[in-house]
Amino acid sequence: xxxxxxxxxxxxxxxxxxxxxxxxxxxxxxxxxxxxxxxxxxxxxxxxxxxxxxxxxxxxxxxxxxxxxxxxxxxxxxxxxxxxxxxxxxxxxxxxxxxxxxxxxxxxxxxxxxxxxxxxxxxxxxxxxxxxxxxxxxxxxxxxxxxxxxxxxxxxxxxxxxxxxxxxxxxxxxxxxxxxxxxxxxxxxxxxxxxxxxxxxxxxxxxxxxxxxxxxxxxxxxxxxxxxxxxxxxxxxxxxxxxxxxxxxxxxxxxxxxxxxxxxxxxxxxxxxxxxxxxxxxxxxxxxxxxxxxxxxxxxxxxxxxxxxxxxxxxxxxxxxxxxxxxxxxxxxxxxxxxxxxxxxxxxxxxxxxxxxxxxxxxxxxxxxxxxxxxxxxxxxxxxxxxxxxxxxxxxxxxxxxxxxxxxxxxxxxxxxxxxxxxxxxxxxxxxxxxxxxxxxxxxxxxxxxxxxxxxxxxxxxxxxxxxxxxxxxxxxxxxxxxxxxxxxxxxxxxxxxxxxxxxxxxxxxxxxxxxxxxxxxxxxxxxxxxxxxxxxxxxxxxxxxxxxxxxxxxxxxxxxxxxxxxxxxxxxxxxxxxxxxxxxxxxxxxxxxxxxxxxxxxxxxxxxxxxxxxxxxxxxxxxxxxxxxxxxxxxxxxxxxxxxxxxxxxxxxxxxxxxxxxxxxxxxxxxxxxxxxxxxxxxxxxxxxxxxxxxxxxxxxxxxxxxxxxxxxxxxxxxxxxxxxxxxxxxxxxxxxxxxxxxxxxxxxxxxxxxxxxxxxxxxxxxxxxxxxxxxxxxxxxxxxxxxxxxxxxxxxxxxxxxxxxxxxxxxxxxxxx
Numbered sequence: 173x174x175x176x177x178x179x180x181x182x183x184x185x186x187x188x189x190x191x192x193x194x195x196x197x198x199x200x201x202x203x204x205x206x207x208x209x210x211x212x213x214x215x216x217x218x219x220x221x222x223x224x225x226x227x228x229x230x231x232x233x234x235x236x237x238x239x240x241x242x243x244x245x246x247x248x249x250x251x252x253x254x255x256x257x258x259x260x261x262x263x264x265x266x267x268x269x270x271x272x273x274x275x276x277x278x279x280x281x282x283x284x285x286x287x288x289x290x291x292x293x294x295x296x297x298x299x300x301x302x303x304x305x306x307x308x309x310x311x312x313x314x315x316x317x318x319x320x321x322x323x324x325x326x327x328x329x330x331x332x333x334x335x336x337x338x339x340x341x342x343x344x345x346x347x348x349x350x351x352x353x354x355x356x357x358x359x360x361x362x363x364x365x366x367x368x369x370x371x372x373x374x375x376x377x378x379x380x381x382x383x384x385x386x387x388x389x390x391x392x393x394x395x396x397x398x399x400x401x402x403x404x405x406x407x408x409x410x411x412x413x414x415x416x417x418x419x420x421x422x423x424x425x426x427x428x429x430x431x432x433x434x435x436x437x438x439x440x441x442x443x444x445x446x447x448x449x450x451x452x453x454x455x456x457x458x459x460x461x462x463x464x465x466x467x468x469x470x471x472x473x474x475x476x477x478x479x480x481x482x483x484x485x486x487x488x489x490x491x492x493x494x495x496x497x498x499x500x501x502x503x504x505x506x507x508x509x510x511x512x513x514x515x516x517x518x519x520x521x522x523x524x525x526x527x528x529x530x531x532x533x534x535x536x537x538x539x540x541x542x543x544x545x546x547x548x549x550x551x552x553x554x555x556x557x558x559x560x561x562x563x564x565x566x567x568x569x570x571x572x573x574x575x576x577x578x579x580x581x582x583x584x585x586x587x588x589x590x591x592x593x594x595x596x597x598x599x600x601x602x603x604x605x606x607x608x609x610x611x612x613x614x615x616x617x618x619x620x621x622x623x624x625x626x627x628x629x630x631x632x633x634x635x636x637x638x639x640x641x642x643x644x645x646x647x648x649x650x651x652x653x654x655x656x657x658x659x660x661x662x663x664x665x666x667x668x669x670x671x672x673x674x675x676x677x678x679x680x681x682x683x684x685x686x687x688x689x690x691x692x693x694x695x696x697x698x699x700x701x702x703x704x705x706x707x708x709x710x711x712x713x714x715x716x717x718x719x720x721x722x723x724x725x726x727x728x729x730x731x732x733x734x735x736x737x738x739x740x741x742x743x744x745x746x747x748x749x750x751x752x753x754x755x756x757x758x759x760x761x762x763x764x765x766x767x768x769x770x771x772x773x774x775x776x777x778x779x780x781x782x783x784x785x786x787x788x789x790x791x792x793x794x795x796x797x798x799x800x801x802x803x804x805x806x807x808x809x810x811x812x813x814x815x816x817x818x819x820x821x822x823x824x825x826x827x828x829x830x831x832x833x834x835x836x837x838x839x840x841x842x843x844x845x846x847x848x849x850x851x852x853x854x855x856x857x858x859x860x861x862x863x864x865x866x867x868x869x870x871x872x873x874x875x876x877x878x879x880x881x882x883x884x885x886x887x888x889x890x891x892x893x894x895x896x897x898x899x900x901x902x903x904x905x906x907x908x909x910x911x912x913x914x915x916x917x918x919x920x921x922x923x924x925x926x927x928x929x930x931x932x933x934x935x936x937x938x939x940x941x942x943x944x945x946x947x948x949x950x951x952x953x954x955x956x957x958x959x960x961x962x963x964x965x966x967x968x969x970x971x972x973x974x975x976x977x978x979x980x981x982x983x984x985x986x987x988x989x990x991x
Contacts (some may be wrong), residue, residue, distance in 0.1 A: 256839020397485025
C-alpha cells in the first residue's frame, strides 16, 4: 500500500520544485560572494570511487573529521541523532548494553536481529566489521558516510536497507602528531587520544594511534551500584605505501577492548503503569478476521512515563529450598551467583568476566591497493578480516528484583576479498567489473545463555533451559559491475548490478560439542540498481534511481522431525506456512535533487523515496494434533509479511559568511505494515494458538516518523594569538512505537549541545568547554515491548517495555595539542 501522507507528498514536491529556481535566482544576485565563503566539496566513496556528494546519485549523509570534532561526536550512537532516517541504539533486541546493537534505516525493523541478520551493514574502509558498530573509535577516522537505501551492489550482503562506511585517514609524509584529552566532572567521563605520523622511508608513511574513552556512570541503581559506565581502549597502525608510480597500498590493523559495567537500561512494568485493565475489550484484527478480544493483562496506551532507572548491578545469593527445578538440578542450599555462573560447561573462547557488565576484544585488519594500468584502465583490490569476542553477564529482568541473571557469549569472525577492474575512456563512457568473496561465522548466545532464573513457573531454572547456541556460517560470492554512458552533457544513464550467491549453514545446540547437523540453505539472485542523472543547470543534479536487495529466507526444520503425513496435513491447513520461506526482498525508488548555489557557499540534497519490503520474517505459534498418528505438536514456524516505507531526506550546508556556518538535516519516514502476522500479543489478548494479531496498516516500531538536526558554528579572531569558535547543535526525534500494536509510545524529544572553543593561531593548542543535553532533558531514547520477567513466581503473563534512557546533562573540558 502506497501510504505517503498527502501533506508530506505536497510538501516534498513543493520543496523540490521551489528550492531550485529560488536558489538559482539567489545565486545570480550573489555572484559577488567571496570564495572564502565557499564550502569545500565533500568527497565520498559511496560507490567505491571518489565523487562529490552532489554528483553521487544516492542519499548520503557524510561527516568529515572536522564535522566530528566540531560536534563533539565520539561514537555511532551519538552520530545517529544527527542523521535523519538512521536509527542506532546499543539495545538491539531486548538485550541491554553493547552486546547486540542494531542499525535501522528508514523505519525498517526486524523482529529478532542478529549480527548476521540486520537491515544495515557496518564497514571500515569498505570491509565488513561484524558487530563492531559500538566499538570502533573515531580516533583515526577521516570520514563517516551513511548510505541510505539498498547498497548491495558495492557493499554486498547485510546492506538491505543501507550501509555505514568509515574511511580511515591516510598518513602524510611530514612528521606530525596530536595529543588530546578530555574530562567531565559530571559523571567522571574522560578520554585520551594521541597519534604520530610521518614517513618511514621514501615510499612508506605510517600513523600510530592510541585511544581510551571512558563514559562515566550517569545513573545509580537502588543497590548502590553504577549504571551506564563504558570503557573502550585501543590502538591502530596504518601504513601507506607507494612502491611504484602507479601502485598505492594502504594497510590498517586495529585492536580494541570494551570493558563495561551494568548497562543503563531498565524495565517499565505495565502492571504498575497502565490505563488498560484486565477484562477490557479490544477490537483486534487477526488472521481469522476481526475478534472482540479481552485483555488478559494490564497494558498502557500512550506515552511511557519516565521512571527511576535501576536494575541489579551486583551478584546476589540464591537459595534453593525444595522448589520445582528446571534445567540442571541443584541441591538444596544457598549459592553465590558467581558460583552458579562458573558451572557453565562451556563458555566459548571469549574474555573472562566476573561482574554484571560486558567485556569484548576486537581485531580488525584491512588492505586496499590501487594500480593505474594506463590512462583508461585501473585495478582496485581490497581484503579484510575482523574478529570480535564478547562475554556479557546481564540482569535479564532489568529491574531491582533478584529474579534472572544470564551469562552469554558471542564470537563473530569475518573475512573478505575483492577485486575491481575500472575503465574510463575520459569521454562519455565508464565501466567497472568486480568480484567479491566473503565468509562470516557467528557462534554464541544471540538471544539466550546460561540462566539463573528464580521464579520460573514458580520454581528455579538453572542452566541452558530452552536456550540454544546460534551457530551460523555464511559464504557469499558476489559478481558485480557498472556501466555509465553520458548521452549528452546533461544526461547520464548508470546501470549497476550484483549477482549474489549466499550459502547459509545453521546449527544449534546447548554446547559447541553438541550442535545439531548442518541445515544448509542456498539463495541467489541478481540485484540491479539503475539511475538516470540529469544536470539541468550548472552545479545541479537530478537523479531517479531504482534498486533491489535481498536477505536470505528461512528453513522451518521442525517439519523434518514430524511424521510426514502430519506435516503435510498441517501445511495444507495453513497455506501461509511453507517449509522454506522465500528470500526477503526490497524494491526501492528514489528521486533526488542536489545543488550547489551562492558560488558554492550553499549546497543541499533533497531525496524522496518509496520502498516495498516483501518476505518480512515473523514467528508463529501453533498447537496441532496429527490425524494419522494422533501426535500433538507445539510448532513455531517462520512466517512472512510485507511493509512499505515512504519519505524524504533533506540536508545541506551553508557558509553564510566568513564567520558563520550552518548545517541542517531533516527526515520523514512513513513505515507501515502491508501484511504482517504477530504472535507477540496472543497471550495478552487471549487469542488461541494459531490466531495472530494482524498489524496491517500499523507503523513499524522503534523508528521516528520525523527527525532532524541543526548545527550552527561562529568562528572569529579573538586577538593576534587566539581565535574562538562557538557551536550549537540541536537534534529532534518524534515519538516511536514500542511494538507493532501501536498503543504504547516513546515520547519525542529535542536535545541541545553547546561548545565554546579557543584555538591558538600558531601554537597548535585548542581548549574547549562543552555541554551535552544542556536542558537536561529526561526521557527514553528507545524502548521495545518485553515480557515482565521480574515477577516471582513468573508465568510470563504480564508485559512492559525495556527502555534505554536519554543521557543526562554532562559538562566538561577538552584540550588538544597538534605538532
